[in-house]
């Protein structure tokens with residue numbers, strides 16, 4: 001069994017452990033991958049993750065704001081969006097951000113056969129490699145739904161599954177920068193956090209991305225006050 005497969009197998013065990021109660025999750029061998037899967041990284045860093053792009057209508061605005069705030073982020077992209085905007089996908093990488101796999105379409109993996117899940121994840125990983133010249137290392141399925149098929153596909157492709165520790169609920173129709181900030185604070189804007197926002201509204205209320213974009217300056221300020229550094233996923237979770 002490869003190291004990656006073993007790690008993913010442990011993540012699956014950790015998911016089971018989640019339902020088995022604290023006595024099992026207290027075991028260090030189970031707790032560590034569970035923490036990584038739920039986006040808990042190094043204590044001095046915060047990972048900003050942006051899902052559902054790249055979207056020519058909104059992603060360029062995020063890239064401009066991230067450059068101004070000097071935030072390295074991680075984009076979990078959809079293959080069907082990236083195939084329509086390969087230049088934008090390349091630009092994300094050239095701007096110094098990391099690119100992970102979200103899926104080819106934004107469909108719940110529990111509603112797809114394992115072979116279809118594998119095909120979609122593999123196709124997206126291939127597109128990222130072909131377009132950017134760098135293989136993706138991370139995988140976050142649509143809706144954060146990790147089916148057995150998702151975990152198997154990730155293991156076969158050498159991708160590490162990761163979810164998040166705080167979300168902004170920026171996909172909601174009535175989301176504003178203030179509500180996004182408030183939801184992120186509820187989950188915890190602190191060392192080790194992985195924050196989930198979206199740089200596209202392709203799976204959200206129309207224009208919802210503006211609430212996420214509008215919250216970025218305040219999020220950056222909050223991290224600065226705490227002496228935290230933003231890190232790409234691969235620098236956030238060892």
Ligand SMILES: [Zn+2]
Pocket residue numbers: 051052102106142143203
């Ligand atoms: Zn998504």
